[in-house]
Amino acid sequence: MNRIKCECGHVNPEGTVLCEACGKPIEGNQHIDGNDGKNILNMRYDGTARRSLTYRKSFVDKVWGFFSSVKVGVWLIVIALAASALGTIYPQRPHIPANAISRDPAIFYEQTYGVTGKIYYQLGFYDLYGSWWYMILIALIGVSLVICSLDRFVPLYRALKKQKPKRHVTFVSRQRFVSETENVTGEEIQKVKESLHKQRYKISEEDGHILAEKGRFSRWGPYVNHIGLIIILIAALLRQTPWFFLDEYVWVREGEQIVIPGTDGEYYIENKKFILELYDESDEKFRDALQKQGELVPKNFQTNAVIYKKNDDGVIGAESSLDKVIEDQIRMNHPLKFDGYTLYQAGYQLDEFSTMSFKIHKKDDSDAKELASFTVDLTNPEKEYDLENGYRVKMGEFYPEYYLDNGEPRSKSKYVRNPAFVFYIYAPDTSQPEVSFIGIGRNIAADDNEYKLGIINYTTHDVSGLTVRKDYTLPLFGLGALIFMIGVIQGMYWQHRRVWIHPQNGKVIVAAHTNKNWYGLRKDIEKAISQTTIHEVIDRQELDQRNETKGGKS
Amino acid sequence: MNLLQLSSAMLYTAFILYLIATAFFGASIKVNKKENKKSLSGTIAITLTLIGFAAQLGYFIARWIYSGHAPVSNMFEFVTAFGMAIVLAFIILYYMYELSVLGLFALPIAMIIIAYASMFPTEVAPLVPSLKSHWLYIHVTTVALGIGILSISFVAGLIYLIKGIDQSVATKRTTWLEIILFLLVVFVGFCIVTVTFETLDYHAEFEYVENENTIVTDYHMPPLVSPKGGTLLTENVMKPFISAPGWMHGKDAGKKFNTLVWSLIAGAILYLLARVVLRKRIGAAIQPLLSKVKLDLLDEISYRAVAIGFPVFTLGGLIFAAIWAQIAWTAFGVGIQKKYGHLLHGFSTLHFYIYAFHAAGMVKNLHGYP
Numbered sequence: 053m054n055r056i057k058c059e060c061g062h063v064n065p066e067g068t069v070l071c072e073a074c075g076k077p078i079e080g081n082q083h084i085d086g087n088d089g090k091n092i093l094n095m096r097y098d099g100t101a102r103r104s105l106t107y108r109k110s111f112v113d114k115v116w117g118f119f120s121s122v123k124v125g126v127w128l129i130v131i132a133l134a135a136s137a138l139g140t141i142y143p144q145r146p147h148i149p150a151n152a153i154s155r156d157p158a159i160f161y162e163q164t165y166g167v168t169g170k171i172y173y174q175l176g177f178y179d180l181y182g183s184w185w186y187m188i189l190i191a192l193i194g195v196s197l198v199i200c201s202l203d204r205f206v207p208l209y210r211a212l213k214k215q216k217p218k219r220h221v222t223f224v225s226r227q228r229f230v231s232e233t234e235n236v237t238g239e240e241i242q243k244v245k246e247s248l249h250k251q252r253y254k255i256s257e258e259d260g261h262i263l264a265e266k267g268r269f270s271r272w273g274p275y276v277n278h279i280g281l282i283i284i285l286i287a288a289l290l291r292q293t294p295w296f297f298l299d300e301y302v303w304v305r306e307g308e309q310i311v312i313p314g315t316d317g318e319y320y321i322e323n324k325k326f327i328l329e330l331y332d333e334s335d336e337k338f339r340d341a342l343q344k345q346g347e348l349v350p351k352n353f354q355t356n357a358v359i360y361k362k363n364d365d366g367v368i369g370a371e372s373s374l375d376k377v378i379e380d381q382i383r384m385n386h387p388l389k390f391d392g393y394t395l396y397q398a399g400y401q402l403d404e405f406s407t408m409s410f411k412i413h414k415k416d417d418s419d420a421k422e423l424a425s426f427t428v429d430l431t432n433p434e435k436e437y438d439l440e441n442g443y444r445v446k447m448g449e450f451y452p453e454y455y456l457d458n459g460e461p462r463s464k465s466k467y468v469r470n471p472a473f474v475f476y477i478y479a480p481d482t483s484q485p486e487v488s489f490i491g492i493g494r495n496i497a498a499d500d501n502e503y504k505l506g507i508i509n510y511t512t513h514d515v516s517g518l519t520v521r522k523d524y525t526l527p528l529f530g531l532g533a534l535i536f537m538i539g540v541i542q543g544m545y546w547q548h549r550r551v552w553i554h555p556q557n558g559k560v561i562v563a564a565h566t567n568k569n570w571y572g573l574r575k576d577i578e579k580a581i582s583q584t585t586i587h588e589v590i591d592r593q594e595l596d597q598r599n600e601t602k603g604g605k606s
Numbered sequence: 607m608n609l610l611q612l613s614s615a616m617l618y619t620a621f622i623l624y625l626i627a628t629a630f631f632g633a634s635i636k637v638n639k640k641e642n643k644k645s646l647s648g649t650i651a652i653t654l655t656l657i658g659f660a661a662q663l664g665y666f667i668a669r670w671i672y673s674g675h676a677p678v679s680n681m682f683e684f685v686t687a688f689g690m691a692i693v694l695a696f697i698i699l700y701y702m703y704e705l706s707v708l709g710l711f712a713l714p715i716a717m718i719i720i721a722y723a724s725m726f727p728t729e730v731a732p733l734v735p736s737l738k739s740h741w742l743y744i745h746v747t748t749v750a751l752g753i754g755i756l757s758i759s760f761v762a763g764l765i766y767l768i769k770g771i772d773q774s775v776a777t778k779r780t781t782w783l784e785i786i787l788f789l790l791v792v793f794v795g796f797c798i799v800t801v802t803f804e805t806l807d808y809h810a811e812f813e814y815v816e817n818e819n820t821i822v823t824d825y826h827m828p829p830l831v832s833p834k835g836g837t838l839l840t841e842n843v844m845k846p847f848i849s850a851p852g853w854m855h856g857k858d859a860g861k862k863f864n865t866l867v868w869s870l871i872a873g874a875i876l877y878l879l880a881r882v883v884l885r886k887r888i889g890a891a892i893q894p895l896l897s898k899v900k901l902d903l904l905d906e907i908s909y910r911a912v913a914i915g916f917p918v919f920t921l922g923g924l925i926f927a928a929i930w931a932q933i934a935w936t937a938f939g940v941g942i943q944k945k946y947g948h949l950l951h952g953f954s955t956l957h958f959y960i961y962a963f964h965a966a967g968m969v970k971n972l973h974g975y976p
Contacts, residue, residue: 335732337730338732341727341729342732344729345731349731349732349734351735526932533925536920537925540920545913569909569910571903571906
């Protein structure tokens with residue numbers, strides 16, 4: 053490495069633009085920060101040697117250089133955003149509605165959305181956030197953040213740590229804010245110092261040269277903020293792994309007790325009751341709004357649930373028992389939490405049929421006198437029913453949600469919302485069955501049938517749709533968000549301001565620099581020099597711009 | 607008078623007070639020739655603003671007590687809260703910088719927003735289960751406050767542009783500035799058209815078919831644009847000139863497009879009237895009022911507003927929203943988006959990124975670097 057020794061005695065790393073200690077521009081390196089032919093020095097990273105701008109030969113250098121570019125980082129983010137936006141056009145695979153035509157992505161997208169849906173599926177956007185290329189994109193953003201930050205933070209930290217109050221005259225006189233005053237007394241300088249100190253500047257001195265500095269820590273804001281972002285990105289990646297994140301959906305009927313998916317058969321849920329409450333339309337407070345809306349407005353969706361844990365007692369082959377873990381109400385905005393799992397009220401189905409009772413009667417009997425009866429458990433129908441008086445019924449077809457598709461009877465789903473059946477009735481004295489079709493509001497018996505079916509009773513239940521979640525990435529997201537916020541505030545509310553007082557050949561040069569809010573810096577200086585003969589600082593950037601525009605016009 | 611009527615009266619009072627305060631702010635920048643000296647009209651103006659804000663706070667509290675939930679649950683309530691946040695942010699920044707001209711622009715913009723809010727249904731609606739959470743209050747009020755503060759940045763930026771752009775010749779810059787001002791006028795046009803036809807109790811019903819469902823939609827403005835494939839049901843009303851383009855989907859797309867066309871027409875008429883009366887570009891007409899304002903001070907206010915507003919917006923719009931989503935829903939934000947509309951959340955996400963890049967120093971030439 054070719055280290056550069058400045059005339060002040062400080063040894064700088066290769067590629068340094070302004071000496072870390074005294075700020076003297078290092079010959080031959082001025083093009084790096086674009087200082088050639090400019091009056092004002094580029095102070096963005098205090099003229100430090102950034103690796104990405106210094107070494108550009110080897111493969112590693114090139115990779116480092118690529119990722120340290122803000123432009124590359126911004127483009128990666130833009131691409132990731134565009135991709136994420138694409139992912140929201142249609143529901144992602146886990147969010148395909150449970151009542152969809154098919155939950156198979158190959159069928160669902162094309163059937164539901166047509167050609168665009170098919171393309172969506174073929175390009176793999178249906179599982180975007182878990183796809184390898186999306187993960188790589190997120191990882192690349194992370195790499196870019198780390199390299200961008202390191203490339204700038206490390207040299208900047210060094211330079212601000214090593215800076216000396218006594219600067220080289222070129223450094224001070226090429227700042228944006230500069231003034232030169234002759235015949236300044238020591239008393240006046242003392243006054244300026246005191247005023248700056250009062251404005252909470254830290255004062256350091258060397259041979260009569262003064263550096264007043266405040267808010268340096270705000271320079272670390274962006275890097276703190278990036279640490280927060282990286283933590284959030286890591287959390288987002290971990291969330292795609294089954295160990296840290298689980299997302300399942302389960303339908304539970306009232307009275308049913310089933311295993312909770314995603315828990316390896318360890319936990320069971322029992323749905324005691326589903327409750328749907330509506331707002332009362334005569335409620336004086338909300339009457340106007342409810343009438344305007346013209347539909348029923350729900351007030352509460354609630355599942356009264358009991359959670360059980362399987363207890364194996366460690367004995368292989370032994371009958372396992374269920375221990376009650378918790379009993380609670382699951383409402384929207386009020387999920388149920390147990391042992392790292394969370395259950396959310398996510399959907400419901402009202403009045404599904406649970407059982408249906410039928411009777412057999414003579415077709416020509418106008419009183420429809422019951423000859424035999426049977427009850428079908430619709431959640432678990434049997435193939436055959438042996439009835440009293442020697443009657444027998446076989447179930448031919450069962451359509452849970454019946455509809456006619458071009459004259460063909462079909463079922464829309466497996467949920468029992470509109471059941472219809474084809475039954476074969478075996479009378480005691482015949483061996484040939486009679487065919488009967490029956491459903492809600494339909495009852496068709498073949499013309500030559502002797503017997504007919506009738507519905508005598510049915511019972512219904514509600515079904516709760518619950519989302520099961522396990523998410524260990526939350527604390528990580530929280531930590532990342534907290535650090536992110538600290539960084540944003542640290543970098544935005546405060547500014548890094550520096551004022552140099554530089555005696556030179558009987559004159560005093562006052563120079564100042566800030567990373568932003570020059571207006572505030574000028575106010576500080578005005579206040580500090582108000583009781584002295586020291587001239588106000590001139591904004592050379594404004595001057596330069598004015599000269600440029602004048603020059604351009606003439 | 608019940609609490610709801612009291613609440614409405616308070617909001618109305620606030621609106622009128624803001625209007626009068628604006629006039630006094632206008633007077634204060636004309637009268638006050640000497641710098642750094644408070645004028646009487648300036649004092650009156652800020653006092654009226656404070657009373658107006660107190661009245662609007664009264665609206666908020668009264669409505670909260672009446673309905674039993676914080677009034678941030680529908681578009682009317684949210685946009686009104688947004689208008690209130692603009693006024694609050696203005697008051698804070700006014701005391702930081704004592705710049706009267708900020709009030710001359712910020713208050714009318716807050717008024718336009720409040721007027722725009724009352725074009726939405728104003729009835730007190732009950733909360734659906736998905737919104738029943740304290741996080742609704744926390745999320746929405748923080749977001750409203752955040753964008754209220756950011757709006758002051760917009761106001762300061764607008765004043766910067768009006769003052770800074772050379773109006774002696776017509777350039778691309780003057781044209782774009784006029785377009786921004788025209789868009790503000792369109793909002794005024796929208797409010798005027800809506801109120802006018804609301805007062806006339808205008809109705810025209812259309813029937814159209816979408817996704818195999820027959821839908822009847824009720825226009826409250828004369829139909830210039832019909833829904834795609836819609837037939838007019840009401841008699842003795844204007845016949846529409848055109849039909850909404852086929853790619854416009856969604857609920858009441860034709861009706862919304864019709865409202866947009868009306869607003870643009872009304873805005874254009876207002877704008878042209880102003881041009882005829884002023885006999886110059888609106889930007890050029892306002893510019894002389896700003897002769898005493900310093901550009902770098904405006905720049906500073908604009909930056910400061912972003913510096914305060916962005917973290918607040920991030921906190922409310924991202925972090926609080928995520929926490930709430932974690933408690934309430936399985937898919938982040940799906941439920942509330944149905945209530946507030948995807949567009950609102952889409953745009954605020956977009957704005958978050960714009961401000962994030964902004965804060966990250968993309969505009970380093972204006973504000974320096976982090």
